[in-house]
Amino acid sequence: MEKTKVAIVGLGTVGSGVASLLLDHGDRTARHAGRTLWLEKAVVRDLSKARDCNLPEGVLTDQLNDVLSDPEIKVVAQLMGGLEPARGVMLQLLEAGKDVVTANKALLAEHGPELFDRARALGRSIAFDAAVAGGIPIITNMSQCLSANQIGSIQGILNGTSNFIVCQMDELGWSYDAAVAEAQRLGYAEADPAMDVDGSDAAQKLAILSHLAFGARIRWNDIPKTGIDTLELTDLNFAKELGYRIKLISHAELGAEGLELSVAPTLIRMGRPLAEVRANYNAINVVGDAVGDLFFHGQGAGQMPTASAVVADMIDTAVGRTPITFRTLELWSERESAVKIRPVDELPGRYYMRFQVVDRPGVMAKITSILGAQQLSISSIIQHEPDQREGGESVQLVIMTHEAPEGAAKAAVDQIMQLPVVSGKSVRMRVME
Amino acid sequence: MEKTKVAIVGLGTVGSGVASLLLDHGDRTARHAGRTLWLEKAVVRDLSKARDCNLPEGVLTDQLNDVLSDPEIKVVAQLMGGLEPARGVMLQLLEAGKDVVTANKALLAEHGPELFDRARALGRSIAFDAAVAGGIPIITNMSQCLSANQIGSIQGILNGTSNFIVCQMDELGWSYDAAVAEAQRLGYAEADPAMDVDGSDAAQKLAILSHLAFGARIRWNDIPKTGIDTLELTDLNFAKELGYRIKLISHAELGAEGLELSVAPTLIRMGRPLAEVRANYNAINVVGDAVGDLFFHGQGAGQMPTASAVVADMIDTAVGRTPITFRTLELWSERESAVKIRPVDELPGRYYMRFQVVDRPGVMAKITSILGAQQLSISSIIQHEPDQREGGESVQLVIMTHEAPEGAAKAAVDQIMQLPVVSGKSVRMRVME
Structure with missing residues (x-):
């Protein structure tokens, strides 16, 4: 059976899970990929640290160069967290001709365009299904x-x-x-x-x-x-x-x-x-x-669900599906955004609002007239009887509105908070059907 | 931009949806596949029938041979229902060198091994995501x-x-x-x-x-x-x-x-x-x-959700992902089953049972002693007061059991149905947590 040599950089929780799947369940990869994914190297910072997976002799190394310099290692799961040195290592792996799989969402969210453009220029691919929602593909x-x-x-x-x-x-x-x-x-x-x-x-x-x-x-x-x-x-x-x-x-x-x-x-x-x-x-x-x-x-997280996504990406990369997707799909680049991002004040929505108000006649009229002036229509209101144990002076008032722009809802809350009969902090949240 | 010529065989509800996606939204395929899927032919039985999609001049034909004989048509969505002539057409398409996409689950469930073995032998692929659960991939x-x-x-x-x-x-x-x-x-x-x-x-x-x-x-x-x-x-x-x-x-x-x-x-x-x-x-x-x-x-069904799955498969086939999957994944063949199918009588489960019983002392004892003899332990029972409008003679008795083999549950129901105090039909269903 054909054999693709792979490596892991970073043997933390997810890395150990990936190693276990590759070492203990090679039959699955064989059945689903028509080839063996052969774990050649696992790069760690500290060789002396205890690991919860049993690696064969010669796999563990603290030299990234063992991976970079071995042209037979085609696919590398880069499982270091944080931005640096993860970014630098990613670039080194791509330059050395490796296709890379990663679970590092912070790195992609921060440096996606740079990394993807570089991979494209080098004819390499980056797979990242584990970076969002863990086991959900x-x-x-x-x-x-x-x-x-x-x-x-x-x-x-x-x-x-x-x-x-x-x-x-x-x-x-x-x-x-x-x-x-x-x-x-x-x-x-x-x-x-x-x-x-x-x-x-x-x-x-x-x-x-x-x-x-x-x-x-x-x-x-x-x-x-x-x-x-x-x-x-x-x-x-x-x-x-x-x-x-x-x-x-x-x-x-x-x-x-x-x-x-x-x-x-x-x-x-x-x-x-x-x-x-x-x-x-x-x-x-x-x-x-x-x-x-x-x-x-x-x-969405955890050792084995995330490892499940990483190994699926390693298989997709080894058999050639990921390189095709990477080549044919318009993915991240330094080019212009394809859509306009809408300013937050314009977003329409329904709102939940909570105020602490003095329990006195006329308060409701003041609040509802502010809402009316902002074109905010009320869908429901809750005000319970005042709690006598708390002095019975102030009560919680909850209002749900019909759909309105975020800006109007914010302005209304700001004005209501200026009323002398309103104290403490206010709460405003969106409502979804 | 690269162009892959495609065809549809069968222009019913799903076929028309596929044609609409290809003709009206070519930009999507371009963005997601890096190429155009060009609808070259749509084969129908009856040219005179009204269609709810507007096909360009020359696309509609009643000659399957227009597809078979055009070597530039690489991918064909075979959207005929039923077993024949769908099976025969599928084989003709494969023999003519086409990669095929289908939504016909009955055809696959019945003739999957034959069709997949033939496709493999010819170096072709069959994609079938639309065959199960429609829009869910x-x-x-x-x-x-x-x-x-x-x-x-x-x-x-x-x-x-x-x-x-x-x-x-x-x-x-x-x-x-x-x-x-x-x-x-x-x-x-x-x-x-x-x-x-x-x-x-x-x-x-x-x-x-x-x-x-x-x-x-x-x-x-x-x-x-x-x-x-x-x-x-x-x-x-x-x-x-x-x-x-x-x-x-x-x-x-x-x-x-x-x-x-x-x-x-x-x-x-x-x-x-x-x-x-x-x-x-x-x-x-x-x-x-x-x-x-x-x-x-x-x-799981409907025109556009199913068409969504068919077009995704056509894209996967055109860019080359499906052929890889088809080659590397162990898919249907005439070989032996990889697992043993367990006889239904051995399956363990919890059960819901309903009987119509005479409302008389001692009935419950008779029923529960049969259940006990079959090692069926009761988790809950419902028996409401008899409905006087219905004569008040018989009542519905509902029993939920703890886990037990299907065979024991079936035997218990059969024995209970023999009791003279039990009449009408009985109901037995599995319970899942």
Whole structure:
């Protein structure tokens, strides 16, 4: 049977999973690729560190050059995290004639155009299905299976850590801090979970998907984003009362006036597939003009789901499918964006708003007249009786609006917050049907 | 830009959709395939019939030979239904050197091994993502994206017509006959819906998926199947009371003792993704040992969703991905099955049983002692007060069991039906968590 020599750079959690699949389950690759993927080298920084996979003699090395200088190694899974030296190593691998597979979304979101242009110029390919939504093969589905469609929108739960935290709060009534601690205990969140909970990780993935779906050339940190790190239990409970759940939704939608992009906690009606995504799962709903709604749900991270995606990419690369896709599909380049990104103030949406108001006659009239002046029409209101244990002075007022521009909703909230009868902080979130 | 000449054989609903995508949206193919798919010929039986797509002069023909004899036509979408002449035309196209794309699941389920062996011998390829679950790209996902996995199980709602009918009954309380009539009115069911509602269509699709996932070589009509055509509203209501919905589930599961296969109305706990699939949607849950649970949901039929899958396959074939997959993946052949199919009597499962019994002391003891003798342990029982309007003589008794072999469950029901206190027909269905 034909043999393709491969290498791994970076033997962390995902790297060890990839090594296990290649070493322990070679029969699968043989059956699905008609050849053996032969793990020739695994490059690590520290040779003395304990590994949870058993590598054959001679595979482990701390010399990247062992890979670069071996012309028989054709495919390399580059599984280092962070931007540098990952970027430099990626370029070295491409220059040395290797086709590269990566799971590093931050690297692609930051340096995608440079790396892809370089690979193209060198006649090499980069596969990256593991970079977005882990085990869900969304990249292959977008770049291959949906080719006959104009994608209209993408709505995704792309950060499993955030979803786990929100579910713990929503289902068990836990505080944000307790939920974060539990996510850390289970290994779902880093010691510093900032990139997950502030929406950065989701924005990087949305930037990659938007590029594939719309040809959008956007920097991930230009995507308006709000994380779950300021989400309160109060709002999860009010949402439930209204028949909704709150999820961290990454949203891209193509309209006549351009592409809308956002990452934010969003109310979704219960029963909709995205509303029912539990624990640390990821999910993506894609709407194409031919295919209609297509929904994917699976493990968005973790050792073996991510390794599953990396090895599938290594097989695709070894048999020649990825090089074809890379050559024929318009992928990332330094060229102009194919679509106009729409300013955030123009985006239309329905809104959930919460204010803390003094329980006094005339307050509702003041607030609703501000909403009216901004052309915001009210779809529902909740105000419970004041809690006497808290002095009975102030109450929570929740308003759901019909569709209106983001700018109008923001202006209304700003004006309402100026009222002397309104105190504390306000909350404003989008609502999806 | 490079140009690949293509043809369509059969210009029915799906064929017209494919023609529209190729003619009206050539820019997409260009962007996703780096080339134009040029529709050279569309072969129909009757030239005089009105079509809902506008073909350029000279494209429409009733001569298959116009395609066979043109060596520049490389890729042909063969969209005729039924077994013959579809099989013969497929063979002619392959002999003439064409790569073929098809949506004809019946043809593949019946003649797959012959057609695939012939294509292989001729160095040609057959793409068939549209044959299972329409717009859901499950074939590409199984044969490419999940290559690193040993698939453990597949559970699918693969017949949209059946799902629509069951939803109408479940959600609106309609009778089976009224729901079928509505499905026909909306174009979801044929005038003769037998193949849909008796489980044949789902069994054909399950045979194809099982081949891809497990290397199973099974004739579709050897898969034990029960359709929804005998489903009663009573059971949908009892299931609801127990916290379950009933869906027509196609199920394949690999165990140490072989592969279990079945198509049958099955109780699924509410809230599980498969339980919440509405209207005429399809859905598939695949479990892989690396990727974990992966769930797909989308339009399983209809003109444009199916055309979306056909055109994606035409692009994959034109750029060269399908020929690689066809060459490297172990696909259908006349060789031995890779797994043992497990006899249906051995399959373990939980069961829902319903009996009509006389409301008299000692009846429950008789029934439960039969269950006990078959080692069937009871997880819950429902018996409502007798309906006095119906004479108050007999009542419905519903029993849910813990896991037990199918054979034991069947034997218990047979023995219970022999009791003089039991009348009418009995119902037995599987329960999935």
